[in-house]
Amino acid sequence: MPPHSSNPDEIIPDIVIGRLPIYLRALMRLSQEGREVTSSHELGRILGISSAQIRKDLSHFGGFGKQGTGYQIAYLEDKLRQVLQVNREWEIALVGAGDLGQAVANYRGFADRGFHIACVFDSNPQKIGKQSGKFVIQPMSELKETIISKGIQIAMIAVPAEYAQEVANQLVDAGIRAILNYAPISINVPDGVHVQYIDPVAHLQRMTYYLK
Amino acid sequence: MPPHSSNPDEIIPDIVIGRLPIYLRALMRLSQEGREVTSSHELGRILGISSAQIRKDLSHFGGFGKQGTGYQIAYLEDKLRQVLQVNREWEIALVGAGDLGQAVANYRGFADRGFHIACVFDSNPQKIGKQSGKFVIQPMSELKETIISKGIQIAMIAVPAEYAQEVANQLVDAGIRAILNYAPISINVPDGVHVQYIDPVAHLQRMTYYLK
Numbered sequence: 001m002p003p004h005s006s007n008p009d010e011i012i013p014d015i016v017i018g019r020l021p022i023y024l025r026a027l028m029r030l031s032q033e034g035r036e037v038t039s040s041h042e043l044g045r046i047l048g049i050s051s052a053q054i055r056k057d058l059s060h061f062g063g064f065g066k067q068g069t070g071y072q073i074a075y076l077e078d079k080l081r082q083v084l085q086v087n088r089e090w091e092i093a094l095v096g097a098g099d100l101g102q103a104v105a106n107y108r109g110f111a112d113r114g115f116h117i118a119c120v121f122d123s124n125p126q127k128i129g130k131q132s133g134k135f136v137i138q139p140m141s142e143l144k145e146t147i148i149s150k151g152i153q154i155a156m157i158a159v160p161a162e163y164a165q166e167v168a169n170q171l172v173d174a175g176i177r178a179i180l181n182y183a184p185i186s187i188n189v190p191d192g193v194h195v196q197y198i199d200p201v202a203h204l205q206r207m208t209y210y211l212k
Numbered sequence: 213m214p215p216h217s218s219n220p221d222e223i224i225p226d227i228v229i230g231r232l233p234i235y236l237r238a239l240m241r242l243s244q245e246g247r248e249v250t251s252s253h254e255l256g257r258i259l260g261i262s263s264a265q266i267r268k269d270l271s272h273f274g275g276f277g278k279q280g281t282g283y284q285i286a287y288l289e290d291k292l293r294q295v296l297q298v299n300r301e302w303e304i305a306l307v308g309a310g311d312l313g314q315a316v317a318n319y320r321g322f323a324d325r326g327f328h329i330a331c332v333f334d335s336n337p338q339k340i341g342k343q344s345g346k347f348v349i350q351p352m353s354e355l356k357e358t359i360i361s362k363g364i365q366i367a368m369i370a371v372p373a374e375y376a377q378e379v380a381n382q383l384v385d386a387g388i389r390a391i392l393n394y395a396p397i398s399i400n401v402p403d404g405v406h407v408q409y410i411d412p413v414a415h416l417q418r419m420t421y422y423l424k
Contacts, residue, residue, distance in 0.1 A: 017418055017421050018418050020417070020418070020421075021411075021413070021414035021415075021417035021418055022398070022414060024417065025396060025397065025398060025411065025414060026398050029373075029397050029398065045400075046398050046400065047398055083421065084417045084418075084420055084421050085420045085421060085423060086417050086420055090416070090420060092416075099315075099318055099319075099320075100315075100319065103311070103312075103315030103318075103319075104412075106311055106315075107311075107312065107315075107412070108311075109396055109412070109413055110412070110413060110416075113396075113413045113417075115413060115416055153423050153424075154416065154419070154420070154423070156412075161241075177422070177423055178416070178419035178420065178422070178423060180412060180415055180416060180419075184237060184321055184325075185237065185241050186234070186237060186238050186241065186258050186259055188257075188258065194419040194422055196415035196416075196418060196419060197415075198410065198412055198415065199233075199237065200316075200319070200321070200322070200368075200392060200410055201233070201321055201322060201325045201327060202233035202234060202237060203233075203392055203408035203409075203410065204302070204304075204322075204327055204366065204390070204392060204408075205232070205233040205236065205296045205298050205325075206229055206230050206232070206233055206296075206408060207366070207389075207390035207392075207406040207408060208296055208297045208298055208302060208366070208390065209229050209232075209295065209296050209297060210229075210389070210390070210406055211297060211365050211366070211389055211390060212365075
């Protein structure tokens with residue numbers, strides 16, 4: 001396991017972990033622009049987060065920069081990838097091959113950043129056995145065995161809301177530890193299983209509060 | 213304007229506003245199940261948020277429930293819709309008609325919850341004038357006039373990362389006040405313009421931290 005923190009006994013708050021991918025995204029942008037050094041002030045300005053918060057977040061993982069000299073972008077990117085364990089490739093199981101699932105399966109942004117869809121499942125007999133992009137859609141009855149045999153820990157749910165909980169139960173039963181849920185509904189999972197939501201409407205609703 | 217708070221001078225923290233759509237989503241699920249009353253404890257269990265936090269968040273907007281009797285689901289849903297200003301329909305301008313933009317344009321979850329894509333723009337001459345779902349793709353040169361004439365305040369960006377900032381600048385210039393950005397890159401906007409990000413990879417990276 002990578003060093004999660006400079007102090008192995010320290011528990012890093014989940015809200016801090018949640019900001020690290022945002023920092024990584026900003027650093028990738030800067031290095032694509034050919035930049036080599038940045039500062040907590042610049043990152044703060046780009047991200048709308050205070051520079052003090054950024055320094056505090058990064059200090060959990062050891063000293064990435066020296067006072068006054070800024071951060072070496074490539075070094076900090078590497079370190080964040082290690083901490084987040086994204087300095088490797090991950091395979092993903094996708095459940096749901098409808099419009100949304102197909103869009104997810106075809107989204108090129110995953111593979112670019114080390115996430116590979118390895119199998120696609122659907123319960124619709126019309127879809128099973130059909131080709132979806134580079135995948136043959138498998139029946140739900142093969143879900144558990146496939147996930148276990150491939151050693152997959154991450155899944156994405158792209159089924160209608162009313163089926164999302166049942167799918168989540170099957171994924172947990174197959175040993176999945178992280179679920180990205182595209183269904184617009186909250187799901188319940190046991191402790192130790194992580195869930196994140198993609199709900200664009202929730203993001204829109206968060207902004208309409210501020211509109212006139 | 214709707215009553216944003218029981219005390220009109222109170223500024224509600226953005227992080228609280230960000231949780232209200234999550235509460236609304238959970239309430240919609242409960243009412244779809246035919247339920248009429250819930251509690252901060254039940255909501256907390258569904259959402260993985262402490263019941264004390266939920267009570268505190270909702271108290272910003274006046275007393276929605278009485279101690280010991282729980283929340284009337286339909287009433288609380290209505291109130292949250294009022295606070296978030298989603299008790300009305302909103303029109304959205306979409307920029308980008310590639311794979312991602314087409315998937316966004318065809319996602320039925322927006323209209324179900326009051327958000328209507330009203331126009332689609334792209335810079336690719338091959339795409340301009342073509343039909344995309346129920347829209348004719350318009351050139352970027354028509355963006356400002358169309359947005360102003362329709363009185364649109366919300367836009368979605370679904371262009372490659374390297375064009376996202378330039379598109380955001382044009383949207384801001386056209387008077388857009390809220391941007392949902394699907395490009396995997398942070399964008400800069402002036403104060404008073406709100407940005408939210410859809411970056412599924414960032415959500416995956418947040419979870420891989422916890423995997424073995």
